[in-house]
Amino acid sequence: xxxxKQKFVGRSVLRLEDRPLLxxxxxxxxxxxxxxxxxxxVVRSAHAHARILAVHTADAAALxxxxxxxxxADVAHIPPIDFRLTKxxxxxxxxxxxxxxxxLRYVGEPVAAVFAESAYVAEDAAELVQVEVxxxxxxxDALQEPQAFADGLRSEPAVVRKxxxxxxxxxxxxxxxxxxxxxxxxxxxxxMETRGLIARHDRTRDVLELYGAAKVPHWxxxxxxxxxxxxxxSVQLYEGHVGGGFGVRGELYPEDxxxxxxxxxxxxxxxxxxxxxxxxxxxxxxxxxxxxxxAAVDADGRILxxxxxxxxxxxxxxxxxxxxxxxxxxxxxxxPYRVPAYRAVGHVRLTNKTPCGTYRAPGRxxxxxxxxxxxxxxxxxxxIDPIELxxxxxxxxxxxxxxxxxxxxGTEIELDSGDYAGLLDKTMAHLDWPAxxxxxxxxxxxxxxxxAGLVMFVEKTGLGxxxxxxVSVDGDGAxxxxxxxxxxxxxxxxxxxxxxxxxxxxDYAGIRVxxxxxxxxxxxxxxxxxxxxxxxxxxxxxxxxxVRARAVExxxxxxxxxxxxxxxxxxxxxxxxxPEGPSISLGEIARTLAASPDGGLCAESWFQTDHMNYxxxxxxxxxxxxxxxxxxxxxxxxxxxxxxxxxxxxxVEGQLVGGVLQGLGGSLYEEFRYDERGEPLCVxxxxxxxxxxxxxxxxxxxxxxxxxxxxxxxxxxxxxxxxASAVGAAVAxxxxxxxxxxxxxxxxxxxxxxxxEILRQETL
Numbered sequence: 113x114x115x116x117k118q119k120f121v122g123r124s125v126l127r128l129e130d131r132p133l134l135x136x137x138x139x140x141x142x143x144x145x146x147x148x149x150x151x152x153x154v155v156r157s158a159h160a161h162a163r164i165l166a167v168h169t170a171d172a173a174a175l176x177x178x179x180x181x182x183x184x185a186d187v188a189h190i191p192p193i194d195f196r197l198t199k200x201x202x203x204x205x206x207x208x209x210x211x212x213x214x215x216l217r218y219v220g221e222p223v224a225a226v227f228a229e230s231a232y233v234a235e236d237a238a239e240l241v242q243v244e245v246x247x248x249x250x251x252x253d254a255l256q257e258p259q260a261f262a263d264g265l266r267s268e269p270a271v272v273r274k275x276x277x278x279x280x281x282x283x284x285x286x287x288x289x290x291x292x293x294x295x296x297x298x299x300x301x302x303x304m305e306t307r308g309l310i311a312r313h314d315r316t317r318d319v320l321e322l323y324g325a326a327k328v329p330h331w332x333x334x335x336x337x338x339x340x341x342x343x344x345x346s347v348q349l350y351e352g353h354v355g356g357g358f359g360v361r362g363e364l365y366p367e368d369x370x371x372x373x374x375x376x377x378x379x380x381x382x383x384x385x386x387x388x389x390x391x392x393x394x395x396x397x398x399x400x401x402x403x404x405x406x407a408a409v410d411a412d413g414r415i416l417x418x419x420x421x422x423x424x425x426x427x428x429x430x431x432x433x434x435x436x437x438x439x440x441x442x443x444x445x446x447x448p449y450r451v452p453a454y455r456a457v458g459h460v461r462l463t464n465k466t467p468c469g470t471y472r473a474p475g476r477x478x479x480x481x482x483x484x485x486x487x488x489x490x491x492x493x494x495x496i497d498p499i500e501l502x503x504x505x506x507x508x509x510x511x512x513x514x515x516x517x518x519x520x521x522g523t524e525i526e527l528d529s530g531d532y533a534g535l536l537d538k539t540m541a542h543l544d545w546p547a548x549x550x551x552x553x554x555x556x557x558x559x560x561x562x563x564a565g566l567v568m569f570v571e572k573t574g575l576g577x578x579x580x581x582x583v584s585v586d587g588d589g590a591x592x593x594x595x596x597x598x599x600x601x602x603x604x605x606x607x608x609x610x611x612x613x614x615x616x617x618x619d620y621a622g623i624r625v626x627x628x629x630x631x632x633x634x635x636x637x638x639x640x641x642x643x644x645x646x647x648x649x650x651x652x653x654x655x656x657x658x659v660r661a662r663a664v665e666x667x668x669x670x671x672x673x674x675x676x677x678x679x680x681x682x683x684x685x686x687x688x689x690x691p692e693g694p695s696i697s698l699g700e701i702a703r704t705l706a707a708s709p710d711g712g713l714c715a716e717s718w719f720q721t722d723h724m725n726y727x728x729x730x731x732x733x734x735x736x737x738x739x740x741x742x743x744x745x746x747x748x749x750x751x752x753x754x755x756x757x758x759x760x761x762x763x764v765e766g767q768l769v770g771g772v773l774q775g776l777g778g779s780l781y782e783e784f785r786y787d788e789r790g791e792p793l794c795v796x797x798x799x800x801x802x803x804x805x806x807x808x809x810x811x812x813x814x815x816x817x818x819x820x821x822x823x824x825x826x827x828x829x830x831x832x833x834x835x836a837s838a839v840g841a842a843v844a845x846x847x848x849x850x851x852x853x854x855x856x857x858x859x860x861x862x863x864x865x866x867x868x869e870i871l872r873q874e875t876l
Contacts, residue, residue, distance in 0.1 A: 116660065116680075120610040120620045121826065124762030128605045128621065132353070139352040141308025141324035142385050149310070149381035150179055152371055153234035155224035155241045156393065157216040160252075160464040160790020162245035164214055167224055172240035177233035180378060181241065182225045184211045187373060190339055193364050195434040196331055197521060205262065206269045208429035208467065210366045210373075216245065217428035218466050219792055220393030222366045227374055227382065250790035254425035254461035255402055267462040269426075270435050274442040276517040277453025279408075282417030286408035290489045295859040296478045296840065298400035298425065299782035301471045301774070302802060303600075305355025306391045311371040312381035318346055322372055325349035325628060327362025327598050328638035333630045335364055336372055347372075351628025357600025357639065358774065359470040360396045363432045392795045396469030397784055398437065400425035403482045408453075413494045413501045417453035420445060420482065426460050427467035435460050436521070437468065440475025440572075443520035447483050448532045448570050448728055449505040454518075464790045470640075472774055473833035476571060477840060481860060484567040484841035492854035498845075499536070499545075502568060506532045513822070521575055521641070521724070528725045529819040530754065532568065539566070539730040539752040542814050552734070556852070561737035562747075563852075565845025569838040570728045573830025574646030574823070576721040580635045581651035583612060583659050584714035587706060589683055589699030591618055593655075594626045596636015597648040602832060603763040604644055610759055611649045611826070615656035617680030618698070641724075642830025645759060650824045651719040658715035663701050666713075670696055670704070725821040727829040729753040731772075731838035735846040742867035744780055744847060746807075752814040756821045756829035764831045765813045771835020772811050777803050779843040780861050 132138055169181040192207035212223050224241050228234035251259050251267060258268040283289060310323040320342065325332065329349040337347040354361065367384055374382040386395070403422040409415055424438045435458075442456035471477075487505075491498040507514050509531040516525040539545075548564055555562045582594045593612050597604055605625040613620035626632055637643065660680050667685035668675040671694055679688050686695040702713040730752040736745045751768045758764045781801040785793045794800035820827025844857035847867075856870050 116614055116617060118614050120613045121759050124760055125606065125610065125620060127603055128609055129603065140305055140355060141310065141352065144310050144323045144352065145383065146310065146312050146381035149383050150227045150229065150374070150378060151231040151234045152374065152382055152384040153226045153231070153238040154222045154367065154390070155226065155238045155243070157212065157219055157221040157223055157243070159216050159245055159247055160219050160250040161248040162216045163248060164212060164216060164243065164245055166244040168242040168244065169224065172226060172237040175233065175237045175240065177229040178226065178237045179229065180227045182211065184213045187211050187370070190369055190373060193366070193432065194335060195430070196328065196432040198434045198436040198439050200270050200435050203269050203430050203434055205265055206430040206462065208366065208431060210369045218464050219790060220466055221428065225370050225374070227378060250464035252463055252465065252786055252790055254423045254463055258461065261462060268459055269430060269462065270460040272435055272438045272442050272458040272460065273456070274518050275455035277417065279417045279419050279453045279455040282453040283408040283419070286416055287411040288409050288493055289406055290409065290486065290493050291406040292486055292489055293858060294403045294405065294482050294485055296399050296401050296481060297778070297783040297859070297861050298397050299778045299784060300395070300397045300399070301358030301360040303356030303358060303361055306386040306388060307361060307365070307367065307395065308385045309368060309371045310381060310383045311375035313375045313379065320347045320372060320376060322349045322368070323352065325351045325362065326354045326600060327357055327640060329598055329628050329630050330596055330636040330638065332364050332368065336368065339369060340373060340376065348631045351598055354600045358472045359398070359474060359640070361600060362598065363396060363469055389795050392800055393466060393792060396431060397427060397466045398468050398471035398474060399478060399778060400468070401441065401478050405482055405486055407486050407490055409490055409494070413490055413496045413504055415449055415451050415505050418446065418451050418486070419455045421457045423459045423461055425463050425465065425468070427463060427465045429467045431467045431469050433469040436470060437474045439520050441479045443518045443525060444476050444570065444572065445479040445483050446516065447480065448507055448568050450507050465786060472771060473836040476569065476833065476837040477775065477778065480567065480569045480838045481840040481844065484838070485844060488845055488848065489855055499566060503533060503536065509534065523576070523722065523724055526723055527570065528723065528821050528823055529756070530726065530728050531818050532728060534818055535728065535730055535752055535754050535816055536568065538814065538816060539732065539750065542752065543732060543750060561739060561850045562735065563846050563849025564732060564734045565842045565849055566730065566732040567838050567841040567845055568730050570726050571642070571834045571837055572724045572726055573642035574721065574725045574828070575641035575643045576647065578718055578720040579637060579647035579651045580633060580716065580718050581648060581655045582633060582714065582716040583616065583652065583655040584712065585659060585698045585702045587699055587703040589697055589702070591616065591623045592626060593623060593652055594633045595648050595652065596633050596638070597644045598628045598639040600639055602639070602767060603760065604639070607645050607759045607763065608649060608652050612652050612656045615653045616660050618683045642832035646725065646824060646828045646830055647719060649759065649828060650826065651717055653826065654719060655715045655717035658717060659713060662715065663698055663713060666701050666704060667696050721823055723823060725756070725823050725829045727753060727755050727834055729834050729838065731842040733842040733846040735843060735850055737847065737850050737867065739871060742864035742871060744862055744867060746776060746809040746843065748812065749809050750812045750814065751835055752816065753831070753834050754816040754819050755831055756819055757817055757827040758815055759828065761815055764815055767831045768813050768835035769811045771833060772839055773803055773808055775836040775839025776807070776843070778861060779840045780863065783861050783863070
């Protein structure tokens with residue numbers, strides 16, 4: 113049998129997902145309704161820290177149209193929400209319950225739930241619920257000493273420690289020690305579509321259905337079934353169109369449990385759509401960290417050791433991600449550099465703010481900012497060109513695979529492949545870096561504040577340990593792929609169809625890809641950690657290859673031809689030595705096998721891996737600063753990224769550009785701020801500033817395929833987060849260059865107010 117040719121993988125074919133969205137046939141959570149449904153409204157805490165004395169619901173319950181009001185006593189049987197990742201010992205007491213019991217720990221915490229005949233009545237009733245409290249002093253700074261969280265518990269649930277080598281010895285023999293204090297502000301993902309959930313109990317089948325699922329439907333299904341005391345098969349989750357994820361959508365939140373429990377108890381469908389204020393108050397925040405980092409270097413600028421102690425402001429509870437962001441920060445900080453000795457101590461601290469989780473490139477946005485600021489500081493201290501300093505410290509292609517005695521997300525870190533210096537060379541040539549620097553110098557000589565910054569990073573993608581896919585062909589020749597993946601708008605259907613099409617020998621446009629439906633496949637890990645293309649894609653390729661082999665086997669018998677002379681081309685099995693001769697379609701073969709014991713022309717396959725893979729990249733930014741306002745304008749931006757093998761370069765480029773814009777938000781605009789009482793100050797788009805089209809610079813993308821991953825046959829690596837990872841570091845370096853003040857930027861975001869403070873320092 114001839115080996116399949118790559119006809120679709122590697123091409124920028126059009127997305128299969130777009131037609132229903134462009135023709136108004138999209139089906140988002142708000143579009144789903146059922147007859148007789150109730151609407152849920154959550155009553156949220158107005159206090160950052162308080163003891164609950166009473167919750168008064170009588171006035172709200174008397175409002176016409178109110179069906180029920182729940183407080184903590186009504187959901188006391190529901191256990192706290194468990195962890196999905198990074199389950200460190202001793203974290204369980206810090207989990208969040210569906211409704212607050214005796215204490216309120218952040219503004220926005222669910223206190224009660226109102227169920228009414230309409231969303232308007234539910235909202236009116238929620239405003240009538242009175243929460244009587246004794247206000248307590250809030251903890252708002254993760255750097256202050258841990259406080260009491262509960263009896264016998266402190267507000268530091270965990271300390272993550274990672275490292276290797278003799279750090280202290282390296283510092284003793286160092287030529288130079290460079291130390292920095294660096295901070296990253298609190299911000300998070302803001303999808304176009306807020307969270308939305310619709311639960312109903314089909315009593316004829318005794319099946320609880322939840323619509324509006326995203327990201328990790330199978331894991332959420334298992335948790336909901338466990339927490340509500342139901343058999344797994346009696347709970348099903350359904351994903352529709354999802355208006356963005358970015359790490360914050362689709363995790364298990366209190367509202368998921370409330371709508372499900374209510375649908376069961378009230379015997380009516382229950383719908384909840386989050387408004388934007390709720391989203392900014394209650395959906396996972398992320399990023400906020402403070403680092404005290406130092407490096408030991410020799411006289412030539414080669415890194416001998418890095419020592420980092422940092423503090424993660426986790427907010428009020430540990431949600432499903434537990435200590436994941438802290439863990440990833442500590443694990444990924446060394447980046448693309450050879451670091452002989454390393455020590456990281458990450459403190460997970462609770463404060464009276466919205467709980468935190470992951471946001472696109474969690475731990476890498478933060479650690480890349482810290483590491484690259486440190487590298488720039490070393491270059492300044494030793495008067496070495498920053499790019500030359502990077503070259504001296506880069507891990508070489510000859511050293512790959514490169515094992516670090518660090519682990520994260522259940523795997524050890526072994527950099528699978530890479531030519532970091534080669535990508536740096538490509539980037540420099542693409543930018544014509546010397547000419548760019550000359551132009552910027554001329555502009556600075558004319559009193560413009562302009563500069564360029566260039567930084568490097570390593571990403572992690574393709575998180576295992578396994579994934580499952582099923583490929584089938586029906587009697588009409590239609591191909592269906594059923595996966596346990598989820599789609600948050602990243603192009604899952606197109607990419608999986610491209611991989612399946614090449615492996616099977618059909619047109620990608622005729623393949624139907626099913627995802628996010630727990631009743632269609634028994635296992636799925638969903639969409640996170642840039643894993644879908646690698647894991648689901650490879651499971652799909654294996655299953656499609658099995659279907660192709662079975663089709664050729666049957667066709668060989670029907671056509672009386674040797675299997676090694678047959679191939680599948682455009683959905684037909686043909687002879688390679690006589691393409692115009694007798695052939696048979698996959699649909700005909702499927703009809704022949706319809707009554708066979710093995711279930712027809714189909715196959716189900718797993719892909720398993722023990723390691724993640726590691727794409728890498730270079731970011732470069734050019735910025736201009738307005739002396740009067742302190743506004744920083746990013747004039748242009750470049751992302752160079754080695755993805756191993758791009759299934760669809762257009763989609764890779766889209767992912768990278770989108771990530772850059774989100775990275776710019778956290779670098780220059782977005783920050784959740786609080787007053788001294790813990791009252792959030794950024795709960796509308798008037799205060800929480802997202803970059804718009806006006807602030808979006810031209811983004812140039814250089815996709816490289818020099819280092820295919822050896823961990824899967826196609827050499828795939830992921831692309832979902834590489835656009836965001838290094839933006840803060842690149843923008844900071846560019847601002848330093850524009851000001852001629854090395855080390856000027858030590859905190860993100862660099863808002864106009866902060867920029868004016870830096871400019872005042874320049875004039876002192």
